[in-house]
Amino acid sequence: MRIVVKRIMGVTALACAGLLTATACSGGSGSGGSGNGPVTVTVMTWESADTNAAIKKALADFKDDNIKVDLLESPSGQYGDKLASLTQAKKLPDLFWCGNDTEQQYTSQGLLVDWADKIKNGDGDFNADKFVPSAMDNWKTADGQMGGLPSLMNTYGVWYNADAFTAAGLPLPKAGWTWDEMYADAAKLANKNGAKYGLVADQLTSADGPFTMSMYSVSAGGAPFTDNVNHPTKAEADDKYTEGVTKLAAAIKNGSVAPPGYDASNVQSLFAAGKVPMTFGGQWLAAGFQTDKPKIKYGFAPFPQVQTPTTLYDSVGICTPQYTKDQDATFKVLEYINTKVWDAVLPASPVAPPAYTPAQASYFDALTKAQQSTVVDTVKADLAAEKTVGVRFTTQWASQVGDLTTANYQPILSGKKPITDLPAYIDKINGLIKQGS
Amino acid sequence: MSRNAGSDVKAAYLFIAPAVIGFGVFVGYPLIRSFYLALTKYNGLTDPVFVGLGNFRRLFTTDPAFWPALRATGYLVLLYVPLSLVLGLALAMFCNQRFAGVRVVRTLAYLPVVLPAVATITLWKFMLDPQVGLLNTILDRLGLPTSLWLQSPKMAMPSVVLVMLWGVGGTMIIFLAALQSVPTELYEAAKVDGAGPWSMFFRITMPMISPIMLLQVILQTTAALQTFNQPKILTNGGPGFSTNVLMLSIYNNGFPTLGRIPQLGYASAQVWVLFVIIIAVIALTAKFSSLWTYSDNN
Numbered sequence: 001m002r003i004v005v006k007r008i009m010g011v012t013a014l015a016c017a018g019l020l021t022a023t024a025c026s027g028g029s030g031s032g033g034s035g036n037g038p039v040t041v042t043v044m045t046w047e048s049a050d051t052n053a054a055i056k057k058a059l060a061d062f063k064d065d066n067i068k069v070d071l072l073e074s075p076s077g078q079y080g081d082k083l084a085s086l087t088q089a090k091k092l093p094d095l096f097w098c099g100n101d102t103e104q105q106y107t108s109q110g111l112l113v114d115w116a117d118k119i120k121n122g123d124g125d126f127n128a129d130k131f132v133p134s135a136m137d138n139w140k141t142a143d144g145q146m147g148g149l150p151s152l153m154n155t156y157g158v159w160y161n162a163d164a165f166t167a168a169g170l171p172l173p174k175a176g177w178t179w180d181e182m183y184a185d186a187a188k189l190a191n192k193n194g195a196k197y198g199l200v201a202d203q204l205t206s207a208d209g210p211f212t213m214s215m216y217s218v219s220a221g222g223a224p225f226t227d228n229v230n231h232p233t234k235a236e237a238d239d240k241y242t243e244g245v246t247k248l249a250a251a252i253k254n255g256s257v258a259p260p261g262y263d264a265s266n267v268q269s270l271f272a273a274g275k276v277p278m279t280f281g282g283q284w285l286a287a288g289f290q291t292d293k294p295k296i297k298y299g300f301a302p303f304p305q306v307q308t309p310t311t312l313y314d315s316v317g318i319c320t321p322q323y324t325k326d327q328d329a330t331f332k333v334l335e336y337i338n339t340k341v342w343d344a345v346l347p348a349s350p351v352a353p354p355a356y357t358p359a360q361a362s363y364f365d366a367l368t369k370a371q372q373s374t375v376v377d378t379v380k381a382d383l384a385a386e387k388t389v390g391v392r393f394t395t396q397w398a399s400q401v402g403d404l405t406t407a408n409y410q411p412i413l414s415g416k417k418p419i420t421d422l423p424a425y426i427d428k429i430n431g432l433i434k435q436g437s
Numbered sequence: 438m439s440r441n442a443g444s445d446v447k448a449a450y451l452f453i454a455p456a457v458i459g460f461g462v463f464v465g466y467p468l469i470r471s472f473y474l475a476l477t478k479y480n481g482l483t484d485p486v487f488v489g490l491g492n493f494r495r496l497f498t499t500d501p502a503f504w505p506a507l508r509a510t511g512y513l514v515l516l517y518v519p520l521s522l523v524l525g526l527a528l529a530m531f532c533n534q535r536f537a538g539v540r541v542v543r544t545l546a547y548l549p550v551v552l553p554a555v556a557t558i559t560l561w562k563f564m565l566d567p568q569v570g571l572l573n574t575i576l577d578r579l580g581l582p583t584s585l586w587l588q589s590p591k592m593a594m595p596s597v598v599l600v601m602l603w604g605v606g607g608t609m610i611i612f613l614a615a616l617q618s619v620p621t622e623l624y625e626a627a628k629v630d631g632a633g634p635w636s637m638f639f640r641i642t643m644p645m646i647s648p649i650m651l652l653q654v655i656l657q658t659t660a661a662l663q664t665f666n667q668p669k670i671l672t673n674g675g676p677g678f679s680t681n682v683l684m685l686s687i688y689n690n691g692f693p694t695l696g697r698i699p700q701l702g703y704a705s706a707q708v709w710v711l712f713v714i715i716i717a718v719i720a721l722t723a724k725f726s727s728l729w730t731y732s733d734n735n
Contacts, residue, residue, distance in 0.1 A: 081692050084699055088481040105698050109482045196568055261588050261676020266566070275568055396480070399690070399697045400500075406677055407501035414677075428501075 038065065039329040042093035043337075044072045046079040051349050055337075058344035062336050067329045087111070090323065094330045095337070098319040100138055101394035103148045104230050106319065112147025113320040113327055115334075116140065119149060125358060126335050134388060135315040135355045142231045148319030150355035151338060155283045155382035156203065156312045158182070158304070162297040164189055164277040173278075173301035175309065175381055179216055182278070182304040183247060186256035189277040199257045200271075201280040202264035203312070203391075204248060207402040209260070210409055212280075212312060214389035216244030220306035229390030233437075235429040237422050240306075245422060249413050260410035272296070283382075286367060286375045287351045299374040302381050309381070313388035315355055353379055397436050404428050471705045479702035492706035503707075505678035506686040509594065513682055514661040516598045521657050522650070525608030530642075532609065533616045543613070547606035554604075558670045561600045562587070565671070587672050590679040597667050597680050608653060615649035616642065644731040651726045655719055662715050683711050 043059070045052060056071045072093055074082065083102070086092045098106070106112050119128050128136055135150035160173050168188050173181075186198030203212040214224040222240025226232045237245070251257040258264075268285055270276045272294035286300070303311055318337060324330045338356045342363070346354075350366040367376045393401055408425035411417040475492055477485035496503045532543045549557060564571040565586040573583040586596045623641050632640070643650075665684040668674060674681030674689070691704035 080694050080697075084481065084692055088699075101697070106482070109480075111482060194568070259676075261590065261593075261679075263566075263588055263672075270568065396698045399693050399700065402697075403500065403502040406675075407505070410677055 038068045039326045040068045040070050041095065041326075041330050041333045042070045042072055043333070044074055044082075044093040044096040046097045051345060051351070054345040054348055055341055058341040059333075059336075061340070061344075062333065064329075064332060067332060069333055090321075092321040092323075094324045095318050095320055095334055097151075097316065098148055099316050100150075100314065101229075101392065101398070103139060103146075103317060103319050104141060104394040105396065107141050107145050107147030111322055113322055113324060113330075114145040114147065115149060115320070115331070116144055116146040118331060119146065126339060126356075130357055132315075132355050132357060132383065134313065135317075138230070138313070138315065138390075139317060148317045149334060149338060150315040150317040152316050152342075152352035153355050153383065154314040154316060154352060155379045156280065156303065156314070157283070157378045157382065158301045159271060159279050159281050159285060160299050160301060161271070161274060161277045162299050164193065164195070164274065164296070168192070172299060173304075175302045175377075177301065177304050179219075179244070179247065179304045179306060183251045183256060186251060186278060187254060190256050192277075194275045195277050197256065197258040197262075197276070199251070199278040199280075200262060200264055200267050200276050201257060202262070202267070203280045205252075205258065205260040205262065205410065205413055206264075207405045208392045209413070210405060211389060211391050213241060213244050213248070215303055215310045215312065216247075216306060217241035218387050218389055219308050219310040220244075221308070224389050226390070226393070229392065230394050232393065232395065232433050234433065235426050237426050242419065242422060245412065246419055249415060249419065252413055253415050260413050271298070283353075283375060283379050284351045286370075286372050287349045290350065290370050290372070300372075300378045301374065302378050302385075308387055309385050310387040310389065311382045311385040312391050314391045316352075317355070353383065395436055397432050400432055401429055404432075471708055474702045474705040475709050476706075477702040479700075479705075481699045481701045485702060488702070492703045493710075495703070496706055496710065502678060502681060502686055506681050506683045509678060509681055510662060510664075510683045512594055513598065513664060513680075514658060516594065517601055517661045517664075518654065518657045520598065520602060521605050521608050522653055524602060525605045525653070526612050528605065528609040529612035529616055532613055546609055549603050550606045550610075554666050555670065557603060558600060558667055561603065562671050565596055565600075588676060590676045593672055593676060593679045597664075597671055600667050600671060601661075601664065608657065611649060611653060612646065615646040619645045647730040648732065651722070651730050655722055658718055658722065659715055662711065662718070683707065687711070 043055075045055060047055065052071065052073075059069045059071055062069050079097075083092075083096065083098075086096075087106075103112070107114070119126075119131075122128065131150060132153060135153060136146075139146050139148065139150050141147075158173055162172055165172050165185070168185075170185050170188060173185070182199065189195060189198035201212075203209065210225050211229070214226075217238060217240040218224050220240040220243070223236045223238045225237070225241065226235045248257065252259045264279075267276055267279050268281075268288060271279050272289065272292065274294075274296045280303075283300070289298070302309060318334055320327075320330055320334070338354070339359060342354045342356075342359045346363045347366045347369075350363050350370070350372075353360050353363045364376055364380075367373075367379075392398060404425060408417065408421060408428070412419060412421055412425070474485060476487060476489060478488045478491070479485035528546055532539060532546060563569075567573055567583065567585045567588055570586070572586065576583045584592050587593050619642060623645070624637055627637050627641060663684055664682055665688065668680040668682050668685050669688070672680040674685050687704045687707045690700045690707065693699060
């Protein structure tokens, strides 16, 4: 018996030792390498398998005897969960795709490498001057740190079914059209040819809807919903803003616009099938439409305006954890991605214009070649727009604002609460801002 | 104690050690840790900061999502538990009959339980789509009014419950086992006494399977209180807070969408509130079970 027990204990100890060894050796940022070997820089994206394959192919051309680049094979779904668990385990890759809000939050927590000086005093063409200025401004924290660099710009507008507009005898949406015209068009297109609503605008009705509504008030010369998404001092709903909310609530009430709660996850397919005549969306849909040809003739127009062209502002980028093993090697790969990789990836999949302006040509060339001229025009107009508004708070308490929006703002849009409840909702957000600061 | 007895005791400890260690590592420690985190402000990125009962105070006083989450959870339990018990028992009684092909019927009734939950829920989401879904297409063809289903604040929760009932085969199997354990001589004696089907159901079947019914009430209530997959996949809590049940709220606070910082301390506080609710519901159900369950002692 005693021998058996000893054997069991021995085997268990060996198994435990094996497990511990395996755990100690596995995963992680994986940077570094042996004392003499090349440094490995790991990269993680949220892209599709096809785009990742194109990125991997492009990264294979990165030549540096001292650096090896490893693109982590990772399914694109649930990127947020993946990032959260890797962050908590302190196993983030050396370079990972991140949103502006993630970069702001992680940088303020001291989790990311600060590239501000490096990009400001960059060698040759790779320096701050060559990036879209507004993107660089937004990627800086209050104290001037940059935990990553913007890589691609997201621009937004209105995708429209040109066939449905023509059939209804309506002029096609184009730069300079107004919010009133958009709602009038939506009313005429609703309940026709299998389309229930004339306009599906998740950006206007979701938890981030109050920010999108800023486009109306700012365009009309009023105040935005908040003065700053990164470091807000106040939220506001002035007369112009209230006017915009009132018009949207009326359009939802008469059935022209899809109400809050409408499941917009399938809207791209519905639009392509001709069942959604107009939808708010990003330029990235163009890449999908290029491969899965919609049945309809479609176009992409800038957002409507009241007086001044105004658009949403959003950029994504690449971040680096503070514990990356070799910052110089990581920055070299970061530079290579921003300057070279997009030229190889975007012609096949034109998802977004690069924030690094010299790399933008390949994106616009690809769209022009694919005869997506309305997308080219709208993206260019958006990038040049004088007035932009943020898409959501990047603060720690942003999710609490989301709950307040669900409980207060969305019922106002649905007509379940009166428009006069808007100031109370704003007061609650200002309470959070006060607490947060 | 003899020498051999001492060895046996050691061996016994050794054999139960994996279970005890497993429980300690995977249940005991997380339980203690989550209680500690419930008393802290913790985002998973930086060290926890002790805030005492601050998370609980925020839950009950200022969080606009908490009370709607409790209401949604209560509504789901009240809707789902009775329906699953009635439907499960009805299906079990049907499958307890003797007819050709009964085994096939039993298999078909249980089949949804073994199918991957995410796949079936996703299929239901397509079927419940108001524009292109199968349900509305059928209703439309029949000239009946259609519904927004998951996109209507009123219909969203009943639609979620409908999808949950798709897995009622699990309840059916347990009831079927209970029905088959009822002594047939009781029915034979009742028949001799002139009892009808309803009388036999209420005076023999129900009392005899009442201990299993109690088990099912507890199991189904506990499961309903912890519902996550269906509302996550079908509605993600919407429209508004109509299907934002407590488990979903906990998940969204602990693992928020990309770009938002996790509130793991706050989510842990919610977990403990849910834990207390589950314990309270089970305790109440057990306490009053003697009023309606049959045992040899009463």
